Amino acid sequence: MVLCATLLLIAIVIFGAIPNSPVRKLVKPINAVVSPIQKLIKNGGDALDDFFASIKDGIAIREENKELRSEIAELQYVITQNEEARIRYEELKDAFHIKDSFSTYDIYGASILSRDADEWFSIIRVDIGQKDGLSVEDGSSLAVVDVQMNLLGRVIETEADSSKILPLTHEGFTVIGKVNEVNGAIVTVVGDSNLKNQGLCLVTGIDENTVPEVGTEIVTSGDGGLFPQGVPIGVIESVDTTNPLKITATLRPYTQIGSVKDLFIMVPLVTDEGETEVTSVETVEGDANG
C-alpha cells in the first residue's frame, strides 16, 4: 500500500511538472493561506532582530557621529567639486549619446520572503508577483540582481503575490558571460552541484588561447537576450587547465546569496508595438541564458 501511495504521488509530481497542470493550480490556495503566516513570522523575527540591532547600533552611531562631523566639512568641498563634474558628464553624455546601462529595463525592488529549506529545496521566494506586474511565460524569464546590481539569478515562476527565483549557484542556472574588457573572451557560467555549497559557480567553454587569470572579472555578455550586457557576475577564483580540451574555472559570484535581503528584478520595457526594447527574452535551447 505504501509503495502504491508513493508511486501515485510520484506520478502526481511528474504530472505537476507539466506547464499549466491542475496540480500547480491546487498549490495556489495553499500558498494564499501559508504565505501571510510566513510573512507575519518573518516580519516578527525581523522586528526582533531590528530591536536588538538598534540598541547596539545606537551606541556605535554616537561614536561614529563625532567622527562624521569632522568629515562633513571636508566632504562639503568634495561635493562642490563633484557637482561640477556631474554637470560636465551630463554635457558629454548628451554629446556622445551615452545610454544608461539598464535604461531599457524597468527595475522592480523586492524583499526575500523565504530561502532554501535544505540542499535540494533551494528556491528563493520574493514578495512581488503577478499583482505587481511581473509575469513569466513558459520559456521566458527575468533577470535578478542584488542592490549592487550584481547578478543573483533569474525569475523561474510568478504567483499572485510572490515570485520564485533560481539562484545563480543552482545547477539549473546557465548564463553566457564574458571577460570584462574590450573584446573579452566569451565563457559560460553554470551552477554546479558540488560548488554550490561553497557559493561558487563553474566556468566552462573556455578557449585555450584566452584562459582567464585568477581575479579576472566576468560580466554578462548580453547574448541570448535574457540578461542585459555588462551585469557583473563575479571573479575567477581558480583555473583548471589539466585537460586542454576542457578547461574549466571556478567563479566566486559577487553576490552572497545567503546575506541578501533585498533584490531587483529587471523587466524589459515594452514598446508601443508590443515588442521588448531589448532583444528577445526567450531562453535559448538548453537553458543557456545570456
Place this chain on the structure above:
Amino acid sequence: MVNSSLIRKILIYFVYTMIIVCFQVSFPEVLTFNHQVADLMFVYVCLVGYFFGIKDGLIIGAVVGICRDVLATPILVGLDGKANTFYGIGLIVLLLISFFSANFFTKQTKRKFTFAMVDVIVMTVLYKSVGNIFVWLYNVLIVGNQYTVTLSQVLLDSITTQFIINFICAVPIYLLLRFVGPYKGGINPVLLNRTEFGGDDTWLTI
C-alpha cells in the same frame, strides 16, 4: 460539545507547524552549519510520527510536506535542459519519513527519548543517502548532466553534517512536544490504551 483536548491538539499542532515551517524558510542562516541547513520540518515530522503514532505522523507529514513544496519548491533540470519547479517531492519525502518513524521499532521497544534521537539520525541518514542516490541517478542517467559531488563529500558534508545539526535541533523540538505538546503529559491516549503489543502504558520515559 467539542472535545477540548481535540481543540488543544489541533491548535498546538497548527502553531508548531507554522512556526517550524516558517522559521526554517525565513531564517535559514541561523540554522546553517558547514553549508547545511538544520531541517526543522524533517525533525518535527520524525518526532511526531515516532511519539504520537502513524495517524498524527501522516497528517503532520502531509501538511508540512505541502508547506515545504509551496515555500521552498525544489528545482530540477528537466529533460529539455530547462530548470523547472517540481511540486510534491516534499510531500512524498515527509509522508514516507512519518510512516517509517511511526514504525521505527515502536512494536519492539517503548517510545523513549533515546530511541527518538536514534530515529532522527537514522531517518536523516536514510533521507540524505536516498536523496543523493536519486539526484545522482537523475542527473547522470536521465538528464545526462555531469554530477560532480564525490562520495566523500556526500558522506562528510551532506550526511554527517546534516545528522549532527538535525540531532541538535531534535532536542528542543522533543522538549516542546513532550512538555508543551499537543497531548497532556506528552502522551497520545490512543497509544496509551493500545494492548496489542503487550501494553504500552509506560512507553514514554526519558
